[in-house]
Amino acid sequence: MSDNANITMVRRLYDSGMAPEVTAEIMAPDLVWDITPGFPNSGVYHGWDSVARDFFGPIMANYETFGAKAEQFFGDDEVHVFVLGHYHAETKTGNTADVRFIHLWTVRDGKLAHLTQAADSHVLQEALKG
Template sequence: MSEAYDIIKAHYAASDRGDLDGMVEAFADDIAWTEMDGFPYAGTYVGTDAIKAGVFGRLGKDWKGFRADADELVDGGDGTVVAIGHYSGTYRATGKAMRVRFVHVWRVQDGAITGFEQFCDTHNVRQAMG
């Protein structure tokens, strides 16, 4: 597999063990991270600090046991890697659990993650929140 594939695989491995520093280790300074419209944290966050505060920090605060498990990684070539997997967790405010499929599209250039775009069933996420 490619260097890009290995970098993204390492990101999910860090996520699995709860290692935030490992998750962001390969982030480019100007990484653009896009949470899709309809998702609770929708928008594009630029830079590691913005992603930690706007996405990871909120997920940890709002959800108990939140996980993003990549069931399959597809090496698209030219620095593109696609992850197919599922989110799971329990929304703290309602006590409702969810399990939702996702697709993540990653962009890697010169050994650094430069982009991330999320696709998922936002309706099922919001049902757990309501």
């Protein structure tokens, strides 16, 4: 798979809002989802089911809305796609936050196999203080 095809696949994930039919098609069964320390529910998750249940499930309990807006995509070789963007969140208490992120995706056999995330966790933690 070429860099352009990898970027197209990653862009499709963000454009879909992580729609279930898209994640089912493009996530590797052994996906590794690595969230930076300090971010709510930070840690390393294995498999999309765990990501949905153990990462997004608890996070979404704190927010009215939470979404990732990808702004720039870069491919470095045959297997990596970098995404720069921001999260926009509105907490249950009405606070809002725009949090910059960088996502590094690793593609294996035409599937998204690994995410490494880094984000300004402090901004999001402050919004949660309510």
